[in-house]
Amino acid sequence: MAEQQIKVPDIGGFDAVEVIEVLISPGDRIEPEQSLITLESDKASMEVPSEVAGEVQQVHVSVGDTVSEGAPIATVTLVTEGNGQPQPEKADAEPRAEESEPPLPSSASEPPEQGMARDAVDDAAAVSAAPPAASAADGAIDRDGHRAAHASPSVRRYARSLGVDLSRVQGSGRKGRIRSEDVEAHVKQAMQGQAAAGAGPAVAESGAGIPPIPEQDFSRFGEVERVPLTRIQRLSGPHLHRSWLNVPHVTQFDEADITELEAFRQSLKKEAEARGVKVTPLAFLVRAAASALATFPRFNASLSADGQELIIKHYCHIGVAVDTPEGLVVPVLRDADRKGVMEIAEALGTLSAKAREGKLAPADMQGGCFSISSLGGIGGTAFTPIVNAPEVAILGVSKSQTRPVWDGESFQPRLMLPLSLSYDHRVIDGAMAARFTAYLSQVLGDLRRLVL
Secondary structure (H helix, E strand, O other), rough: OOEEEEOOOOOOOOOOOEEEEEEEEEEEEEEOOOOEEEEEOOOEEEEEEOOOOOEEEEEEOOOOOOEEEOEEEEEEEEEEEEOOOOOOOOOOOOEEOOOOOOOOOOOOOOOOOOOOOOOHEEEEEEEEOOOHHHHHOOOOOHHHHHHHHHHHHHHHHHHHHHHOOHOOOOOOOOOHOOOOOHHHHHHHHHHHHHHHOOOOOOOOOOOOOOOOOOOOHHOOOOOOOOOOOOHHHHHHHHHHHHHHOOEEEEEEEEEEEEEHHHHHHHHHHHHHHOOOOOOHHHHHHHHHOOOOOOHHHHHHHEEEEOEEEEEOOOOOOOEEEEEOOEEEEEEEEHHHHOOOOOHHHHHHEEEHHHHHHHOOOHHHHOOEEEEEOOOOOOOOOOOOOOOOOEEEEEEEEEEEEEEEEOOOEEEEEEEEEEEEEEEEEEOOHHHHHHHHHHHHHHHOOHHHHHOO
8 A cells, every 4th residue: 555755735934833733643544634733833823634544654743843844744554445546635735724714513523633632532522412501601602702712723623513612711732722621621610610500509609700800911011931730730720719619618727736746756767667667747647637537527527419418427538638740639548547657657658659650540539538738848837728628627737846835834845736727617617626626636745545
């Protein structure tokens, strides 16, 4: 079978144009006019279509490369027609500039662009199967704004097939470019808002009645740079926003005297090293929190979707925030109430390593009853952590400091640990929160209470 090398056609006199998307991979079957790569100049974005049908054997460009007219894009094995001859090239094939509006697809189920990740394809199928009212959550499309949006033609087709106005989508790509994943996230957020509105008055619609922050052109005041959010930040941001809007937050501040706890921890170092375990103050915090949850079961609960019932959990899984290069993640340590400090320390070490290596499975971050966010290793005196709904409380821990504390006769140097407990005021009142932190402080101040 004949092979042919597809090259960059005339791109209007531009030279050294950057490749920002590669939409094909070796082994892909392509058709004439199918987009192969996306180029971006200072003035516009354009997709380079295929001139022939065939199977991709080799791709000669990568994201970040710069190309000019005549540069090789891919080598394909041509698909022959019934007469055994390769399909002829289309001499008039030209890249489509961003400003040209592609025609609407004949079916709303047209698949997204080839380079989309597998999970995004699955999500897109779910969105396409949704009722028209849900997929067209934006209502009428502002055609001028849609045309002016910074997106490739294939993303435009995909957005129009779902009834999404691109002028309302926040892009996460380079220079704010809108990607197919951004379109899907926008549709999901709109659908979640509709679901919340239909759940009754007990569940507030995300962002209902809140005017958006007006967009500004900051480049008018000086040089700017657009840095895309990490995947973790893009996923966690809407969840945090939803929790903040739906949960009436109150924060109770307290402090624990951990002087004896720290001395005991230091005494365990050799034993822990022999077992290959690093015992940190966080291990004691998790164990103390598990005891507090057993004593105050209302903190180990979730509010039902209709706001009429409290779901008490008879298990104790505690989420622990881990700082990674991509952002904070919260793996869940299961059955914390059944583990000793050494076991907790070992489990925390394993979960933290998996988190920093990006190897956490979805199951590792599900099923939490209560969360702990410890910033003691970084600094600070207090903060207000956001409740990780549907949990009803989260404990924030700041940096411990040695301070003079009055013992009734004189001031003594004591190591004091600041605690910040944020809670859902629909489930927990101030008196209960104060009792919870007081109990937690007592346990951290005297670990013998754990055996009572």
